[in-house]
Amino acid sequence: MMMKQTRRDFIKKSAGAGVVLGFPTIIPSTVLGQNGKVAPSNRVTIGVIGCGGQSGAAVSYVNYPKSEIVAVCDPFKSRQDRRGDQWGVTHRFTDFRDLLARDDIDAVHVVTPDHWHVPISIAAARAGKDMYCEKPLGVSIEQNLAAREIVEKHNRIFQYGTQQRSSDACRMGIDLVLNGHIGEVQEVHVWAPGGIAEGGDPTPQPVPEDLDYDMWLGPAPKKPYSPDRVSNKGAWYIYDYALGFIAGWGAHPLDQLQWWADAVGLDIPVEYKTEGAIATGPLFNTVHKWDMKATYATGMEMTFQDSITAGEIAGKLPTGRGEPILSHGDGTMFVGTKGWVSVSRGALKASSEEIRRRAKDPGPIRLPVSRNHRGNFVDCVLRRSQPVATLESAIKSDIISHMGDIGIRTGETLKWDPVKEAVLGSDDAVQMMHRPMRAPWALS
Structure with missing residues (x-):
């Protein structure tokens, strides 16, 4: 699937090739991550899969300085648009596979009905994405055991949505x-x-x-x-x-x-x-x-x-x-x-x-110790360590x-x-x- 080159990839590739860009020499401190800000290149980009009522908690990623929501997905177009408009997200999908195909997404938040939790989480792992998956886990013991592939084969970061650990x-x-x-x-x-x-x-x-x-x-x-x-x-x-x-x-x-x-x-x-x-x-x-x-x-x-x-x-x-x-x-x-x-x-x-x-x-x-369950997930994605749940x-x-x-x-x-x-x-x-x-x- 052909994807548009992202701004982050363009800058990364251009710098590696020694290209001199015609940008101003005075760069805003927010881009460099100064004054308490986090540079965009150091933020975890999140795709939210499932835009029903429970997805409202994903606003934590908007408010957390180390993350940003860049895409949403839901079989209901109206739900996509509601969350997309709320979070200022233009990338909106009906099929989660289209979201997973994007190379500008680091991790996903799976907030679907339960029967989708494990299948989508495994698909995300195979696509190289980390994931925060809402509880419960699978709709069968077989699904639960199969989910081990996420960390054992693909070495992904997985946070379970049992926020009482935070x-x-x-x-x-x-x-x-x-x-x-x-x-x-x-x-x-x-x-x-x-x-x-x-x-x-x-x-x-x-x-x-x-x-x-x-x-x-x-x-x-x-x-x-x-x-x-x-x-x-x-x-x-x-x-x-x-x-x-x-x-x-x-x-x-x-x-x-x-x-x-x-x-x-x-x-x-x-x-x-x-x-x-x-x-x-x-x-x-x-x-x-x-x-x-x-x-x-x-x-x-x-x-x-x-x-x-x-x-x-x-x-x-x-x-x-x-x-x-x-x-x-x-x-x-x-x-x-x-x-x-x-x-x-x-x-x-x-x-x-x-x-x-x-x-x-x-x-x-x-x-x-964790006091922000989604923030703990983002931090662990950045440092490549398993989170609290x-x-x-x-x-x-x-x-x-x-x-x-x-x-x-x-x-x-x-x-x-x-x-x-x-x-x-x-x-x-x-x-x-x-x-x-x-x-x-x-x-x-």
Whole structure:
């Protein structure tokens, strides 16, 4: 595909050839990066793939001095134009492959419906782009494992969109746990908002003129268009495109669990017993209520529940009451031999004020510090280091969600083989590690 030469490439090539340009000899300091400014040649150029509601957070790249958004992409032309106009971006695409073909884009922000996360991220890696990918990761365990190609084969920078790793409260709470302030961890409780029990209108309607519906569907099965199918709720609660909030929101508190587990060298649980309920349609059909009891190889137990179920049993937890559960929609609670710590978005709670006061100086063991998730990604692209929310950690925490979904759908207690990285159970459970992709889309 022929691409226009960019201004940056023109200057770079001309300088290398010893060409004397007829430019003024007095160059503005902003171009050279003086007075606190960052020279354009030292900024990370970003392409935003997906221009729906969640993409609004990408304005961080506009406000961050080391990055700039240079292209946007969405199957909805109206969404392209909305974000393009908002950010002053002229390069607007319907097909993400056209955006990836540009040589003036360093990295992409993938903020599509879930079924596109891994396929687009892998395509970006193959095109030499780094990526920030919104959570959750894949719509199958197979996709999660295939995503390793991004860093192992192409050596790309990958930031997972679990922004609670850039929260002081969450990081400081886990630091307390790592430094032994609650003693030896005995159990962990994780909760997140559930979904909805029914809903969605599947009545076929004409495809809007500004939508490339086939591109929106991508690797998902071909289904008749309806507005609810391509809405936010459709992208969250239809199984063709997502697992529901067991993954879509569960990714946040599970990520906090895995952040701690990675730090202590603990893999994911090896046994899962999950009960729950699946939405009854007519369109929405993902898990909306769940109660997981999982066991690690060490024998430690973990529970993962929707917030309503968690609230119902909160009084049975070591806190003696439901406050740590009920005060926030999601959270991760570590229970030790000397107390407990609970972290959630913007909140740190502890079993005693003495423990909580130690958060500012917990001890020598410290997790990496990030206070700007997208800024951390940009900085790591520039210095070629992995950011605070790594792909490997994302793979592990996301698999926990899949084990819950598969367990509910099969009604089985499942085992996970950490060596083979495979579900052990019935043929149905093993088969659900895989999800067919509509031609011509494929992982390989």
